[in-house]
Amino acid sequence: MADSTLLPLSNDLNEKKGLLLGDVFSTGYFCADNAGIKPKNVYAVVGCGPVGLMTIIAAKHLGAETVFAIDVVPERLAIAKQFGAVPLNPSLIDIKEEILNNTHGRGADAVMEVVGSSATLKMAIDLLRPGGTISSVGVHTANHFSFSPGEAYDKNLIYKSGRCPAHYYAEKLIREEVLQRYAIEDIITHQFLLQDGAKAYEVFDKKLDNCVKAILQIS
Structure with missing residues (x-):
């Protein structure tokens, strides 16, 4: 399927950037794009694996000023901080209390969930303000949501999920020269x-x- 899937890289893009563009960075950008980033709002990224770290870069690129990065792995949180996020380790602090304290009790305007577990999806809705958005790109295999229709209704929840259209985003990111601006390969x-x-x-x-x-x- 090379005729419909491959894209040429310009000379100023190294192979590592190109490798991450094909899936990891495109998916992270898709996740942030679905969150509806606005400069003054507060955001949280649940999971700081490769896609989560790319989501942080994308959110900052799209204008987010405050992004909380949630993970239990110190090395991943250190890279999240390097990319401009505020690292939070749920094994050390109460992250819901921390985010509420930083949002005057409202909660995050959008939560980007990139893990794909019932626990992280439940965490996302717990951290979200009423009327907020959950953007989920984690691959979920559970048969049921970890929150009820009633919880979604009471919170006026916007829930966006799905597989990233990677080819579309890869073309977009190359065309807009986004890859040249960030050291995305630092996650390798x-x-x-x-x-x-x-x-x-x-x-x-x-x-x-x-x-x-x-x-x-x-x-």
């Missing part, structure tokens, strides 16, 4: 040869050696 902490692919997946899955993002190379 490990590189493996192609024949070591199984080991690379294990290192990433188990977060060994402080792994945030692992990539494979042919030689």
Whole structure:
């Protein structure tokens, strides 16, 4: 399907940027785009894996001034802070109380959920203000939502979810020269040869050696 899926990279884009553009950065941008970013609003990103970190960059690019980054992995929170977010570790503090304290008791205007678990989706609605938006790009496999129709109704919830149209966003990000402005490749902490692919997946899955993002190379 190369005729309909591949895009040429300009000379000022390295292979690492191109690799992340094809999925991770496009998905993060899609998530932030669905959140309806406005400069003065307050946002939260639940999950600071590779897509979550790209979501932070995209949200800041789209004009967000205040973005809370939520994760339990210190290394990921450190990169989130580097990208301009306020890191929050739910294993150390009450993040709902923290966000309420920073929003005069309202809650976040939009929550971007990138994990795909029932717990993180429930966290998203708990952190959200009435009338707010949940933008979810995490792949959910549960049979039921972790919040009820009544909760959604009472909160006037806007819920956006779905698979990123990666080709559309890749073309958009290249055309608008967004990739050149940010060091998105800083999330890549490990590189493996192609024949070591199984080991690379294990290192990433188990977060060994402080792994945030692992990539494979042919030689």
